[in-house]
Amino acid sequence: MAEVATFAMSDQLLVVIDPVARMTDGESVRIAKDVLSAGAATKVCLPEGPDEFARALARRGSRRPVVVGDDRALTRAVALLHRQRQLAECVLSVVPVGRALSLAGSLGVPTGAVAAARAVLDGVERRLDLLVDDSDGVVLSGLRIPPAHGTAAPAAPHGPGRPWLRSCRSLARTLVPARTVAAAGTEGPARLRVEVDGTTLVDLDQVVDAVSVTPGAAGVAAVEVHPCAELAALRAEGRSVTVSGAHFRYHADTTTSGPIRRRTWTVGEGALRLVVPGPAGTG
Template structure:
């Protein structure tokens, strides 16, 4: 780790989602940062302005105030500009999607995170880069299916959460109609086993003849990425297959994947390559 000088000038880029979701935490973070360093605050209204603010940072250290998606947006932009190794990022997590920030070791309280920006240390972390120039900071999961959180974000509320009487009435009507024959096509079934070929450094870990329930890839193994494949068990439980390597290729039928907070695909093949110490993040010293 490299100690961060508290006298550094800061470029504080505040994601619009953070401003709208938790203005009080944003205000606290701004106050703490301004009290400890020279700051220039940017309030972008969208991804394009967000990228322009980072591009015009000059010698200022970039500080992102926002959730996991804001951090991913910043890393992806700097990677595309081939400037990811030029400076370490700082993050003040504000928003509802903060699991990546927590896993990386960033404090989630506004005061503690802002003080880390001022007094923390740079840590250089591994990164997965795919063949379409996408990045993975935390973990990659295949196949990906929408869960409760994603459904809620799209406005689809599961049955148990329907509390209002008129909503319960609608739910009852839906159940009644569902028991009647219909000429309409039935809803597509949930995700089942996938047949995928998983190759790690050119060696096949599992082939298309073995259905799998899921695959996870995580940067951070010594000199490589951790790969875990969960085969579909028939009868006796099957232990996961594990390997570590620098290059992971997944191919087969169309599949989607979740890379941190973003969903990619469908694709038929994708390769992820580990890049060691590719990006910097300021963490508690």
């Protein structure tokens, strides 16, 4: 993550205030507007819905966009800028307001309105890696395929004298197709293939309890696979991660997606240009 020079106080700001923030914490919104207006030339936009939110960002001109809202507003702004192919040229600021602020905090943004607004005015740009999937979605903090529910057969006893039971259960797991689990409506992975940079980390012959993919540093993602409770986690790093197999859902930032059969995520190195407090900032 690289930090660059602080911003000029003469910068013009486009302050886009999410409607949810206005409803949940109007006082913090007012404080943020006062601090920003005192330190820079601001144009305030009050979109009433997603379409107006998108238009405001698209028509920002030379103004630096400042999103006032919760984690969903932040991820919406990043996704819109990515789809508009403007993310690389845009330095984004956020003043977290609302109930869900953990994502913004994890990215280094203060979660107090005053501190966050001051960081907009005198902070620094930090370039952060993110994940881009093959459906043009973006992931900021990471994603997780949750534990399976009812997909794995009970563990075979390890005691002596019953090898035939272990063999029968092993055969049953091989013969029962993973799609029967998906048809039953259970969530989470059953048998998944996880590939990192084209190399298979775990294949369809093994029940997978959980998978996590997190953008790290220097353009690589950290991948962790938990095959089952009895085996150690498998870890790898790479620029591209593909998960395929039975229908699965995944949690990414503030949303849950799926069920799908295949998805590939690729690291966008330094793709998010986010304003955070400078070295002397109190956060």
